[in-house]
Amino acid sequence: GAVVSQHPSWVICKSGTSVKIECRSLDFQATTMFWYRQFPKQSLMLMATSNEGSKATYEQGVEKDKFLINHASLTLSTLTVTSAHPEDSSFYICRVRQGPNTEAFFGQGTRLTVV
Amino acid sequence: RKEVEQDPGPFNVPEGATVAFNCTYSNSASQSFFWYRQDCRKEPKLLMSVYSSGNEDGRFTAQLNRASQYISLLIRDSKLSDSATYLCVVEGYQKVTFGIGTKLQVIP
Numbered sequence: 384g385a386v387v388s389q390h391p392s393w394v395i396c397k398s399g400t401s402v403k404i405e406c407r408s409l410d411f412q413a414t415t416m417f418w419y420r421q422f423p424k425q426s427l428m429l430m431a432t433s434n435e436g437s438k439a440t441y442e443q444g445v446e447k448d449k450f451l452i453n454h455a456s457l458t459l460s461t462l463t464v465t466s467a468h469p470e471d472s473s474f475y476i477c478r479v480r481q482g483p484n485t486e487a488f489f490g491q492g493t494r495l496t497v498v
Numbered sequence: 499r500k501e502v503e504q505d506p507g508p509f510n511v512p513e514g515a516t517v518a519f520n521c522t523y524s525n526s527a528s529q530s531f532f533w534y535r536q537d538c539r540k541e542p543k544l545l546m547s548v549y550s551s552g553n554e555d556g557r558f559t560a561q562l563n564r565a566s567q568y569i570s571l572l573i574r575d576s577k578l579s580d581s582a583t584y585l586c587v588v589e590g591y592q593k594v595t596f597g598i599g600t601k602l603q604v605i606p
Contacts, residue, residue: 389541417594419596424506424598425598426502426585426596426597426598426599427542427585427596428596429594474539476541476542486544487594489541489542489543490541491540491541492539492540492541494539
């Protein structure tokens with residue numbers, strides 16, 4: 384069964400609105416959660432890395448004020464896309480790791496369409 | 499040069515064929531290597547890890563060549579259900595890089 388639950392699996396929103404995506408680890412406490420974005424026919428691109436109880440580390444070119452990440456507990460991380468625009472339409476996916484040198488698991492992904 | 503390079507394909511092969519994919523990486527200090535399978539609009543799922551000694555899992559064989567900095571995936575006796583995108587993943591110190599993926603289409 385799934386060890387990581389991500390939802391919603393898809394969402395359509397209007398330009399200017401905000402969308403929150405949740406990622407939960409079901410069977411273990413996750414010290415580290417990664418958020419990726421994948422545009423069509425492109426590779427998964429790391430957006431940010433979040434560790435429980437601390438601020439997320441964003442990759443170069445990713446706006447931290449636009450993509451708010453909260454890792455409030457060892458089982459939950461959220462990504463909020465604020466003031467979404469059509470160019471934010473993409474497949475967003477979390478990846479969860481229990482600890483260093485352990486296997487990481489993907490969430491099911493969220494397909495965001497901004498109209 | 500991209501950190502991880504793959505031929506995006508698509509590779510169209512008949513059922514029962516043997517197909518091989520390669521993936522090259524630029525960072526010689528990379529430590530771990532994986533092949534993931536991603537179905538359309540789904541999350542990637544780990545197919546297998548790749549070791550220098552090579553590893554085999556049923557119809558799938560993965561190889562790592564550190565000297566030439568590439569990894570390979572061989573699929574024997576292709577099934578229709580093997581149709582997917584195969585992602586090469588290279589992990590270094592605190593960094594994981596995904597390839598663009600190679601699309602495989604197995605044709606009846």
